[in-house]
């Protein structure tokens with residue numbers, strides 16, 4: 159590689175690392191999005207945009223904003239660069255790997271589901287296997303890097319339907335890979351990993367990933383006592399759902415991507 163090319167790569171890597179380290183949550187728009195001010199070399203920013211490491215959105219008049227969004231690809235690359243520089247990353251990402259699920263992890267996910275939900279609400283082992291077979295890419299798992307154990311996960315299926323129905327829980331054939339909406343089927347964090355921000359990161363990471371896949375909205379059902387938690391994550395309460403899952407009543411909530 160020529161000396162000039164090497165320097166250009168170093169500029170791009172360091173710019174991306176700085177964007178990552180100075181990123182913050184976009185509270186006015188969608189709060190799961192992370193943005194960073196673009197006060198860096200324009201050519202480097204253009205190259206990062208072309209490589210889909212950042213999203214340099216244009217405004218309605220074709221002009222640029224003063225900030226750019228980080229993409230999931232950009233976040234991962236930035237963490238790699240920082241690792242090489244021995245710079246500590248956000249604690250959660252150091253402790254956990256966030257990724258889709260593997261078919262051989264179905265039993266582990268089913269065990270977590272049993273630990274997190276009462277029997278009338280939990281997804282059965284069989285349904286979990288079907289769901290993973292049909293829609294593994296709609297799982298997001300957090301793997302403890304130290305133990306290799308699954309600490310928690312969020313999963314859903316895609317559909318063009320707009321509201322929740324109980325068959326989404328039991329019939330993996332309701333999954334339509336091209337669906338614009340995601341029906342969330344479970345947010346699970348094992349007790350020993352709770353109250354450390356893991357559920358919030360799973361939800362935000364999921365929102366960003368599905369936004370990049372051009373989905374419209376995420377829909378979920380939850381009990382009254384969880385409405386405040388999902389409100390904090392940016393979800394809107396739509397009132398009582400038609401879902402009677404587990405023989406109880408549910409709130410339906412949504413977030414636009």
Ligand SMILES: CC(C)(COP(=O)(O)OP(=O)(O)OC[C@H]1O[C@@H](n2cnc3c(N)ncnc32)[C@H](O)[C@@H]1OP(=O)(O)O)[C@@H](O)C(=O)NCCC(=O)NCCS
Nearest residue numbers: 274345346347352353354355356357358379380383384387
């Ligand atoms: C609910 C659950 C996913 C939360 O996981 P967690 O990793 O402990 O949550 P986080 O640490 O990310 O908490 C994020 C925020 O939600 C709030 N929160 C967490 N659990 C809550 C609960 N049970 N009720 C109300 N608010 C809650 C936290 O206080 C925190 O708020 P903060 O950001 O202002 O501090 C976890 O307790 C769990 O798996 N429970 C059993 C399964 C379940 O109920 N899932 C949700 C089904 S709809």
